[in-house]
Each structure stands twice: as structure tokens, then as C-alpha cells.
Amino acid sequence: MDKDKYAIVDIGSNTIRLVIYERDASGRMKEVENVKAAARLRNYLNEENVLEEQGIALMIQTLKSFQEVARHHKLKTVSAVATAAVRQAVNKNEILLRAERETDFRIRLLSEYEEAYYGYLAVINSTSITDGITIDIGGGSTEITMFRDRELKEYHSFPFGALSLKKGFVKGDLPEEHERAALSAHIESELGSLAWLKDAQLPVIGIGGSARNLIQVNQALKEYPFAGVHQYEMTLGEISSLLGYLEGQTFEDLQRTDGLSKDRADLIIPAALVFEALCSEVKTNAFVMSRKGLRDGIFYEDLIREYGISAYPNVVEESFYEMASDFRIDMNHAISVTNLALEFVRLLEKNQLVSYTGKELIDLKRGAFVFNVGQYIDHESSSRHTFYLLANRTIDGMNHKDRLKTALVASYVGKSALKQYLEPVQEWFTKDEQRMIRTTGAVLKFVYSLNSTKRDIVKSLNMEVKGGTLVIYADCRADWGPEAYQTEKNKKHVEKLFRMPVEVIFHHSD
Structure with missing residues (x-):
């Protein structure tokens, strides 16, 4: 008997993904396909915050290729969501209308709160951390939340991501010393604007591709003997040491670095600087990776609707x-x-x-x-x-x-x-x-x-x-x-x- 399949199309500022899940015998969703395109839509958002035609066409072309995969798998439902690059565009309505008219997908534009909330929801339902701070660095925005006793207490969406930081502060592929100093100063100033972050002394939980790549590089360098990144932990000192290693590499070397996706080679340093600055601001020595993020959070929301609960009572x-x-x-x-x-x-x-x-x-x-x-x-x-x-x-x-x-x-x-x-x-x-x-x-x-x-x-x-x-x-x-x-x-x-x-x-x- 064929199992029911569900999918999410995630239109981010850096990447666009189609992830297909299958409901198993236990009722849980298991990922069976993950198709990615490094579209970098944020690069097509001009100074007037108009997403240019080239970017829209690239998004539509990517969605058309995804719909062929989706049709093949005979999916029960498909949810399509878009985040910062489309949200920040003044022509967002035109973009959504064209996508609906030219592809199989009707796109739901997530608010800053929804994007942050889904990341938080994924973390509390896939880890045993009761109090913490989540961070999801996208291409064009960075979502941060604070939760205590597994309840969301604070959230904020910064209008910068790894791609926009690189575009705004770095002329070449990698930051020069003065560019790094300016980049770090900007990040520290932005994080310092949130009073609830200062000296919170809570673990920082990283979500998304930048955090995953940082962890994978660290594991590769350590010749880590086991598979998996979920709930892998790094100290602030390890992040700083890894940053020093990354900054000592040429761009060509970074593109060949084990654990680092080639299309993130120019973004890993800006992202790592954000992680380092946040851990310093919070005064924590625990940076924990969550493999579950926004897409998983959307499925957990369905769990809430179905069973009337906000989180699994016991994740383990x-x-x-x-x-x-x-x-x-x-x-x-x-x-x-x-x-x-x-x-x-x-x-x-x-x-x-x-x-x-x-x-x-x-x-x-x-x-x-x-x-x-x-x-x-x-x-x-x-x-x-x-x-x-x-x-x-x-x-x-x-x-x-x-x-x-x-x-x-x-x-x-x-x-x-x-x-x-x-x-x-x-x-x-x-x-x-x-x-x-x-x-x-x-x-x-x-x-x-x-x-x-x-x-x-x-x-x-x-x-x-x-x-x-x-x-x-x-x-x-x-x-x-x-x-x-x-x-x-x-x-x-x-x-x-x-x-x-x-x-x-x-x-x-x-």
C-alpha cells in the first residue's frame, strides 16, 4: 500500500527547497526527498526593494522544475511558503500572483513572527532543551527567539541574513580585515539592541543551513566518529577557533572544505560571525544544532491542530x-x-x-x-x-x-x-x-x-x-x-x- 506523502516548498532568500515527507506507521513524518536550488533571490532585491524580473523568472523556473517532481510523487498535500526575500519586496503581490498563475503552487507569505515561531516550535519538539535562544540565519533575515519552560517569550526578526551581510559589507568572495571589522561591529550593534539577549546565559540553538554547515565543518576537522548533526554542541571557543580556520583559507579552499556546501563558501564567515557574536552577547558557552527548523515547525503546527497540544510532553x-x-x-x-x-x-x-x-x-x-x-x-x-x-x-x-x-x-x-x-x-x-x-x-x-x-x-x-x-x-x-x-x-x-x-x-x- 502506498503511503501518504506530503511536501513543503520553502522559498528562502538564499535557497529554494522542495522537501517531501512520508507518514510512517508511528504517525511521524519522515523526510524522503530533499531537492534544493541555490537561487539567491536576495541578490535580485534592488535598493527600492523591488524583486527584479530576473529574480522572479528564476523563482518561477525553479518552481516549475519542482512541480514535475511533485507530480511524479502524487502528493497528498503541498504547502508552499516564502520568507524574507519575497516578504521585503514591494512587488510581493505580483510575485505571488504570478507563481499561482504559472505553477501548481499557491504560496503563503510568512510574517516575521510566523518564521520565528515555526523555528521555535521545531526546536521544542525535537530537543529536550527547556530554556534557550534560537537563531535561524537565512539569506535576507535572521530570526531569534527566547523560550523558557518550552514557552515562547520573545522573538525578533533582523532585516539581515548571511547573503545581505555579505552583499552589504564584502566586495569580494571573502571579507578583508577591515570589512570583517565593519561586519562584526554592525552585527554586535544590531544584537545589542535587544535588551532580553544581554547576559541571558541560555544555550543558543542554531537552525538552518548556515548552522548545519558550521557544525559539519567542525565535525570533519575533528574526524567526528558518528553521523548526525542534531543536538551536536560546540563551545564559543570552538566557534572562534573554527572562524580563525575559515578565515585562513582561500575561497577555492573553502569551496573544497569537507562539510561545507560549495554554494555557501562565501556566506559561512558572515554567518559564523553572527553565531559568535550572539553567544558572546548571551554569555553562553553552548551552541547547539537543531536539524529541525521552519519546515518541520509547520508540520508541528498541524500536530497542535490535530491533538490540541503545543508540544510533545516528552520528546525522548x-x-x-x-x-x-x-x-x-x-x-x-x-x-x-x-x-x-x-x-x-x-x-x-x-x-x-x-x-x-x-x-x-x-x-x-x-x-x-x-x-x-x-x-x-x-x-x-x-x-x-x-x-x-x-x-x-x-x-x-x-x-x-x-x-x-x-x-x-x-x-x-x-x-x-x-x-x-x-x-x-x-x-x-x-x-x-x-x-x-x-x-x-x-x-x-x-x-x-x-x-x-x-x-x-x-x-x-x-x-x-x-x-x-x-x-x-x-x-x-x-x-x-x-x-x-x-x-x-x-x-x-x-x-x-x-x-x-x-x-x-x-x-x-x-
Whole structure:
């Protein structure tokens, strides 16, 4: 059966995009096509704020090429929106009328507030950040919002973007030293006009292509071992250091830089200067990337209309339900094992063998939910597949360190494999954190054996240390033969962890 497909045409000042989404079994929208044209409409907006005929013709030509793709995919609905370049044009009505007359698309012109609001909406529904400042640098405008407790408190749209800054301050491809000084002074003056930004000490969340390219260059230079930019974090010092690197390159070198789109080579420095200045103004050391932006925000608005809510109550939980759908996770089994794992840890704590914090219990529950999920691909090498899938998949609401921690716990098959997976990122975790990852992985490996046939036969657990042996009592409601076999195989992980033999006693209690 064909899945319903939806699309958004985003007519920006720098690029025009057609993005096609498919609604999956979990009800979430998944991006399946992304077609881009670097039209740079802002360059055709003259001093009288008239979008010149050449720019209009280029936009119409691009939309006509997009409509061929849209027709092929037999889309259920298509939303077309335009932002600053069209919004700032005095001949905007003529532009919209021509687009509607000459193409399949009826364009909705977004206000400054709507453009800022959709970016904010995307961030709070795809990250776990409760208080922050968003910034979306387009070609002709820059939208900034402040939210607290996930509620929008302030917004502003500056009439400059990466393209207009470059056009207004830089004569060549890259800024000269005096041009950079003038550019920086202008940016700092503009940002300084917003009193609510000064010393806010909130994380800055970057949205859009300029932020994405900055992050990608940083990852390439660091030889970052995992995929994905969503919720990747840079410090202010790293932004400044990266700016120094970019400014030391020739234009030709920048066009060949890994992670940087060739059509943004002349825009990355003006954009990076804005990010650096904003983090300095806010006095934050956290610049976080959100892969979700304006287009996603429009879909989240539909969520509000459909369910009467403004945001997902728990972004991470929504992401895990999405994985349950994608990888056909048996929810009843996952919940049963999670409960067994929590009971097992409580008994370990009672016997003074471990001590879990609240955050570590959350890590355990997340790992339990997706434990050994790689068997969806191949049972024989499920540990490697589990680690790769979780370490490289975007999980909304989780930063990269927490995502990796979940991957390490859920893929646990033993100390040697854990050491191998940890090798490229040893510095990410302290010795105590590594020990807890191993503990949680070993606990889950053992506890999954107690429900190996997915019959939920274990009603309750008990435990005692008796004569130097850890004795585990499993009260069962049915025959436990297969479970006894699996626990005998996997109890070695617990034995190695606590350096004592383990005996598992299965029994019926009437």
C-alpha cells in the first residue's frame, strides 16, 4: 500500500527547497526527498526593494522544475511558503500572483513572527532543551527567539541574513580585515539592541543551513566518529577557533572544505560571525544544532491542530516510540524486561552491590527499551548493528553523549566488545561512567534471559548473598526451561561484574 506523502516548498532568500515527507506507521513524518536550488533571490532585491524580473523568472523556473517532481510523487498535500526575500519586496503581490498563475503552487507569505515561531516550535519538539535562544540565519533575515519552560517569550526578526551581510559589507568572495571589522561591529550593534539577549546565559540553538554547515565543518576537522548533526554542541571557543580556520583559507579552499556546501563558501564567515557574536552577547558557552527548523515547525503546527497540544510532553519518549515502530520492537516484552531490570537493580542496591542515581536509572530504562535492537537487521551480529544504529541515528531529545551511552548499554555482549566500541571516544566518559555503562549492560544482558521466550513467566525476583554466592530467586508462573538455559549462559556477565559466583533458582509459589 502506498503511503501518504506530503511536501513543503520553502522559498528562502538564499535557497529554494522542495522537501517531501512520508507518514510512517508511528504517525511521524519522515523526510524522503530533499531537492534544493541555490537561487539567491536576495541578490535580485534592488535598493527600492523591488524583486527584479530576473529574480522572479528564476523563482518561477525553479518552481516549475519542482512541480514535475511533485507530480511524479502524487502528493497528498503541498504547502508552499516564502520568507524574507519575497516578504521585503514591494512587488510581493505580483510575485505571488504570478507563481499561482504559472505553477501548481499557491504560496503563503510568512510574517516575521510566523518564521520565528515555526523555528521555535521545531526546536521544542525535537530537543529536550527547556530554556534557550534560537537563531535561524537565512539569506535576507535572521530570526531569534527566547523560550523558557518550552514557552515562547520573545522573538525578533533582523532585516539581515548571511547573503545581505555579505552583499552589504564584502566586495569580494571573502571579507578583508577591515570589512570583517565593519561586519562584526554592525552585527554586535544590531544584537545589542535587544535588551532580553544581554547576559541571558541560555544555550543558543542554531537552525538552518548556515548552522548545519558550521557544525559539519567542525565535525570533519575533528574526524567526528558518528553521523548526525542534531543536538551536536560546540563551545564559543570552538566557534572562534573554527572562524580563525575559515578565515585562513582561500575561497577555492573553502569551496573544497569537507562539510561545507560549495554554494555557501562565501556566506559561512558572515554567518559564523553572527553565531559568535550572539553567544558572546548571551554569555553562553553552548551552541547547539537543531536539524529541525521552519519546515518541520509547520508540520508541528498541524500536530497542535490535530491533538490540541503545543508540544510533545516528552520528546525522548516520542523518539523511542518511533523506533519501536521502525524496528518492530515488541512493546510488551520491552516493558516487562524494563520492569524486571528495575526490580533487579533495587535488589542489587539492597545488597549493597550497586548504587544508581536517578539519571542512571533513566539510562537503564532507555537501554532496556532498545536492547539488542540490531537483531532487526541480523541476529548473528546484532550487537554491532545495535551499536551502529543507535550511535548514528538521530534521536530527538538526546544529545550525542546520551545517545552513545544508550548505544553502548543496548549493544552489550561483554567487556571486550564494550572496550572496542568505546575506543574512539574514551575521553567522553569518566572511569566511573564507563563502569556504570558496563554494569547496566551486564544487568540488561542477564535480565533479558529471564524473559527469553517473551512469555512474561517471571512474576517477581528476590536476592541474597549466601556463602560468597549471589543467589537469585525467580518466582515463575509457568515452565522456566528455556529461561533457565539462557540465564545459565549469561550469568557470567554478572559474575564478572561482582566477582562472585551466581546461582539462579527458579520456582513456583502457590
